[in-house]
Amino acid sequence: MKHIELIRDHSFITTLTKQIEQNIPLSPWDLFQLNFQAEKTTIVSDTTSLNALKHLPHITFMPHQISTANKVIQQMNGRAILADEVGLGKTIEAGLILKEYLVRRLVKKVLILVPASLINQWVKELHEKFYIQAVPYRKNFSWQTIDIVIASLDTAKRPPHREQILSENYDFVIIDEAHKLKNEKTINYQFVKSIKKTYCLLLTATPLQNSLIEVFNLVSILKPGLLGNLDTFKKTFGHKRHELMNNEYLKQLVQQVMVRNTRKKMISTDVKRHINTVDLNFSEEEQQFYQMIQQNTAELPKLITTTLQREFCSSREACFMTLQNLQNKYNEPNSSIEHLVDTVKQLPHHKKAERVVQLIKEIGDQKVIIFTEYRATQYYLEHYLTMHNISSVPFRGGFKQSKKDWMRQLFEHQAQVMIATEAGGEGINLQFCHHLINYDLPWNPLRLEQRIGRIHRIGQSDDVNIYNLVIKQTIEEHIVNLLYEKLNLFERVVGKLDKILDTLQIADIEEEIKNIFAHSLSDGEIKIKLDNLTKIIDEVNVNHENEEMI
Secondary structure, three states: OOOOOOOOOHHHHHHHHHHHHOOOOOOOHHHHHHHHHHHHHOOOOOOOOOHHHHHOOOOOOOHHHHHHHHHHHHOOOOEEEEOOOOOOOHHHHHHHHHHHHHHOOOOOOEEEEEOHHHHHHHHHHHHHHHOOOOEEOOOOOOOOOOOEEEEEHHHHOOOOHHHHHHOOEEEEEEEOOHHHHOOOOOHHHHHHHHOEEEEEEEEOOOOOOOOHHHHHHHHHHHOOOOOOOHHHHHHHHOOOOOHHHHOHHHHHHHHOOEEOOOHHHHOOOOOOEEEEEEEEOOOHHHHHHHHHHHHHOOOOOHHHHHHHHHHHOOOHHHHHHHHHHHHHHOOOOOHHHHHHHHHHHOOOOOHHHHHHHHHHHHHOOOOEEEEOOOHHHHHHHHHHHHHOOOOEEEEOOOOOHHHHHHHHHHHHHOOOEEEEOHHHHOOOOOOOOOEEEEOOOOOOHHHHHHHHOOOOOOOOOOOEEEEEEEEOOOHHHHHHHHHHHOOOOOOOOOHHHHHHHHHOOOOOHHHHHHHHHHOOOOHHHHHHHHHHHHHHHHHHHHHOOOOOOO
16 A cells, blocks of 8 residues: 555644634635535435425326426426416425425425415325425414414415515415416515515416406516516507417417416326206296296396396295395385295295205215305205205305314215305315216306316216206206307316407406396397307307417
8 A cells, every 4th residue: 555644734723723712703604505505405416307206105196297396396497387277286286396395405484375265275285195294374373483384365464474474585485376366456466476485386277367467467476577567568468368379479488487287188088077967847836936036126127137036046045035135225115025025935945956855866875065156055955955864064165264174074974965155166175076966057167167176186086977957947047058058168178268258358258148137128138149149159169179278
């Protein structure tokens, strides 16, 4: 072995001792921080693939979820709009991206803002699926001491929480239901944009609804300046939604920050949705009362008549509640309204309720979710199902989150039926159920898709069965025949409808339909106008058949 000469540095220990005794920094703090960050990035040897997958062997991710996570991390630098259609797993994608950054030790301080009704669901999924210990906000909570916190946007934006959050530097921020941020003038938008954040995900199934400015606002939260300033953007691209599909340059810009997967491409063709329209007839006395509504409200605004008829197609109770409100509204007695109130009290059980019991018995002991537009109908159905020895639980927006979670657990493990208002159309995952009854159909097809998305989603292993109850010779029959069946909206991916409506310059199809009913003098005129509307929509759809949504 060759001789190794050791040369000792006798001055080092003297210098070190002097610096310690005189409290002199051993290294500039800024230089130390830079070196520390550089060392952290070298801990993970492979930065071109998802290291988190090795830590999550219990989850079988869908190919599009892995692809989305890779794209957001590698190409978008952790700032993206996750805009998958309902049921494709935006929460899973967000959890995987967050887990990857945690594994790489690039993230520690995390803020997740979601609707209050989804807080516990987020906590549960992050813990069970990703082994991420997130803490839900509680009273007297310290925003500074918890690394990963989940809270509602409504809570976070209020003083004193707002000031405490804005004083923090967050490594990662996730906003669920980010369509609530589309208006730059709102407190929600200004608050989220002001949060100091390194990485940020905005989750929404509807990134574009009314105006192209909505997309500009969302993109500006993530990457200010990518689309220029607002005035220049308006002059260049205008407001129309279809510009996002037709303008290749704008599409490429938005694709730098948005990932959108569609149900048509991603959900397995092995799981199908079977649509069953169940036609019903009113009893003779029910039909007479339905006609009486129109006769006795002739002097009131047409929309009131439409509302009462629509409610009576749901239940006596829903119609009765509105009639009572009308009585209280007018100072002078109204004999026509009073006659309607007296008559509706005498009517027998509703034909729909009777048919629902038959359907549930035909389905057997499998789980069923029923959607209704009206809380009064929900109360009635709970009572009616109990009379027939069918166990059920309610689910509605007025419940506290703990009660919503309890109702979901009862539905999964004990009750056969969940009776939900529109609050059940958002957030909750019910893959264990594959029968859905639309007791009332919404006039906005997007809300119908949200309902179906509760059961027809990733993780569903059985075909789903959708039953749509329709009273013949009523306002419901007009809507189903003209809006849904002629346009094939039960089977069609309704995301495509946005583009069609924009071409026709229709901001909201539900409002358009209400206007038709409000400004028509007869049922015949209503039918003609609705028929014309569906024909125009169908013609535009044919022209767009080969175009794809972002």
